[in-house]
Amino acid sequence: xxxxxxxxxxxxxxxxxxxxxxxxxxxxxxxxxxxxxxxxxxxxxxxxxxxxxxxxxxxxxxxxxxxxxxxxxxxxxxxxxxxxxxxxxxxxxxxxxxxxxxxxxxxxxxxxxxxxxxxxxxxxxxxxxxxxxxxxxxxxxxxxxx
Numbered sequence: 001x002x003x004x005x006x007x008x009x010x011x012x013x014x015x016x017x018x019x020x021x022x023x024x025x026x027x028x029x030x031x032x033x034x035x036x037x038x039x040x041x042x043x044x045x046x047x048x049x050x051x052x053x054x055x056x057x058x059x060x061x062x063x064x065x066x067x068x069x070x071x072x073x074x075x076x077x078x079x080x081x082x083x084x085x086x087x088x089x090x091x092x093x094x095x096x097x098x099x100x101x102x103x104x105x106x107x108x109x110x111x112x113x114x115x116x117x118x119x120x121x122x123x124x125x126x127x128x129x130x131x132x133x134x135x136x137x138x139x140x141x142x143x144x145x146x
Contacts, residue, residue, distance in 0.1 A: 063089060063096060070110060071103045079109050083122050097126050101136035104143075120144055 001007045009028075011020040053061065066086050073079040104110050104123060113119055127133065127141050 059089060063093075067096060067099055067103070070100070071107060073107060073109050075109065076113060079113060080116070080118060083118050087118070087122055087125075094130065097130055098134055098136065100126055101134065101140050104140050105136055114140070114143055 002010065009024055011024050013021065015021055015025075056064075063086075066082055066089070070079065070082045070086070073082060100123075104114055110119070114123065123140055123144060127137060127144075130137060133141065
Protein backbone atom coordinates (compact mmCIF):
# COMPACT_ATOMS: atom_id res chain seq x y z
CA UNK A 1 0.00 0.00 0.00
CA UNK A 2 2.94 2.35 0.65
CA UNK A 3 4.36 1.73 -2.84
CA UNK A 4 0.94 2.43 -4.37
CA UNK A 5 0.66 5.71 -2.48
CA UNK A 6 -2.40 4.59 -0.52
CA UNK A 7 -0.81 5.10 2.91
CA UNK A 8 1.89 7.33 4.35
CA UNK A 9 2.65 5.47 7.57
CA UNK A 10 2.28 2.04 9.06
CA UNK A 11 2.96 0.45 12.43
CA UNK A 12 2.12 -2.77 14.26
CA UNK A 13 -1.54 -2.90 15.32
CA UNK A 14 -0.78 -2.32 19.00
CA UNK A 15 -2.74 0.62 20.41
CA UNK A 16 -1.12 0.41 23.86
CA UNK A 17 0.01 3.66 25.47
CA UNK A 18 3.44 4.69 24.20
CA UNK A 19 3.62 2.09 21.44
CA UNK A 20 4.50 3.08 17.88
CA UNK A 21 0.89 3.24 16.63
CA UNK A 22 -0.26 5.25 19.67
CA UNK A 23 2.54 7.78 19.12
CA UNK A 24 1.85 7.93 15.39
CA UNK A 25 -1.90 8.58 15.79
CA UNK A 26 -1.30 11.26 18.42
CA UNK A 27 1.33 12.93 16.22
CA UNK A 28 -1.10 13.03 13.30
CA UNK A 29 -3.74 14.61 15.55
CA UNK A 30 -1.21 17.20 16.80
CA UNK A 31 -0.16 18.00 13.24
CA UNK A 32 -3.81 18.40 12.22
CA UNK A 33 -4.39 20.90 15.04
CA UNK A 34 -1.30 22.92 14.06
CA UNK A 35 -2.28 22.92 10.37
CA UNK A 36 -5.79 24.08 11.32
CA UNK A 37 -4.36 26.96 13.38
CA UNK A 38 -1.92 27.92 10.63
CA UNK A 39 -4.69 27.90 8.03
CA UNK A 40 -6.82 30.14 10.24
CA UNK A 41 -3.91 32.57 10.56
CA UNK A 42 -3.28 32.48 6.81
CA UNK A 43 -6.91 33.22 5.95
CA UNK A 44 -7.09 36.02 8.55
CA UNK A 45 -3.97 37.62 7.06
CA UNK A 46 -5.28 37.17 3.54
CA UNK A 47 -8.61 38.75 4.47
CA UNK A 48 -6.85 41.71 6.12
CA UNK A 49 -4.66 42.21 3.06
CA UNK A 50 -7.65 42.11 0.72
CA UNK A 51 -9.53 44.60 2.90
CA UNK A 52 -6.47 46.87 2.99
CA UNK A 53 -6.12 46.68 -0.78
CA UNK A 54 -9.80 47.52 -1.30
CA UNK A 55 -9.51 50.53 1.02
CA UNK A 56 -6.30 51.91 -0.44
CA UNK A 57 -5.65 53.32 -3.84
CA UNK A 58 -3.19 51.93 -6.33
CA UNK A 59 -0.94 54.91 -5.57
CA UNK A 60 -1.13 54.18 -1.83
CA UNK A 61 -0.07 50.60 -2.39
CA UNK A 62 2.69 51.78 -4.71
CA UNK A 63 4.01 54.16 -2.04
CA UNK A 64 4.07 51.41 0.56
CA UNK A 65 5.89 49.12 -1.86
CA UNK A 66 8.48 51.80 -2.63
CA UNK A 67 9.02 52.59 1.06
CA UNK A 68 9.53 48.88 1.67
CA UNK A 69 11.95 48.67 -1.25
CA UNK A 70 13.94 51.63 0.10
CA UNK A 71 13.97 50.15 3.59
CA UNK A 72 15.37 46.89 2.20
CA UNK A 73 17.69 48.44 -0.38
CA UNK A 74 21.14 46.86 -0.41
CA UNK A 75 22.76 48.56 -3.40
CA UNK A 76 23.39 52.11 -4.57
CA UNK A 77 21.66 51.40 -7.86
CA UNK A 78 18.45 50.11 -6.30
CA UNK A 79 18.42 52.98 -3.79
CA UNK A 80 18.72 55.59 -6.54
CA UNK A 81 16.10 53.78 -8.65
CA UNK A 82 13.60 53.76 -5.78
CA UNK A 83 14.23 57.44 -5.02
CA UNK A 84 13.68 58.32 -8.70
CA UNK A 85 10.33 56.53 -8.57
CA UNK A 86 9.37 58.14 -5.27
CA UNK A 87 10.09 61.62 -6.66
CA UNK A 88 7.22 61.04 -9.12
CA UNK A 89 4.56 60.42 -6.46
CA UNK A 90 3.03 62.56 -3.72
CA UNK A 91 4.54 62.02 -0.30
CA UNK A 92 2.08 64.16 1.67
CA UNK A 93 1.30 61.70 4.44
CA UNK A 94 3.06 62.45 7.76
CA UNK A 95 3.44 58.76 8.65
CA UNK A 96 5.02 58.00 5.28
CA UNK A 97 7.45 60.91 5.62
CA UNK A 98 8.37 59.79 9.13
CA UNK A 99 9.03 56.27 7.85
CA UNK A 100 11.27 57.70 5.12
CA UNK A 101 13.28 59.70 7.67
CA UNK A 102 13.71 56.55 9.75
CA UNK A 103 14.89 54.65 6.68
CA UNK A 104 17.50 57.34 6.01
CA UNK A 105 18.91 56.87 9.50
CA UNK A 106 18.58 53.10 9.83
CA UNK A 107 19.50 51.74 6.39
CA UNK A 108 23.26 52.07 6.00
CA UNK A 109 22.91 52.06 2.23
CA UNK A 110 20.56 55.05 2.22
CA UNK A 111 22.50 56.81 4.98
CA UNK A 112 25.81 56.56 3.13
CA UNK A 113 24.50 58.28 -0.01
CA UNK A 114 22.21 60.79 1.67
CA UNK A 115 24.31 63.66 0.28
CA UNK A 116 24.04 62.44 -3.34
CA UNK A 117 22.19 65.02 -5.41
CA UNK A 118 18.97 63.08 -5.92
CA UNK A 119 18.86 61.82 -2.32
CA UNK A 120 19.49 65.28 -0.93
CA UNK A 121 16.79 66.81 -3.11
CA UNK A 122 14.32 64.09 -2.13
CA UNK A 123 14.90 64.46 1.60
CA UNK A 124 14.98 68.27 1.52
CA UNK A 125 11.60 68.19 -0.22
CA UNK A 126 10.28 65.91 2.53
CA UNK A 127 11.60 68.28 5.18
CA UNK A 128 9.75 71.22 3.61
CA UNK A 129 6.40 69.39 3.63
CA UNK A 130 6.29 68.73 7.36
CA UNK A 131 4.65 71.25 9.71
CA UNK A 132 6.91 70.26 12.58
CA UNK A 133 10.04 68.15 12.48
CA UNK A 134 10.25 64.89 14.39
CA UNK A 135 13.49 63.81 16.01
CA UNK A 136 14.34 61.63 12.98
CA UNK A 137 13.54 64.51 10.59
CA UNK A 138 15.76 66.85 12.62
CA UNK A 139 18.62 64.36 12.45
CA UNK A 140 18.26 64.02 8.67
CA UNK A 141 18.13 67.80 8.32
CA UNK A 142 21.31 68.14 10.38
CA UNK A 143 23.09 65.55 8.24
CA UNK A 144 22.07 67.33 5.04
CA UNK A 145 23.25 70.72 6.38
CA UNK A 146 26.73 69.46 7.38
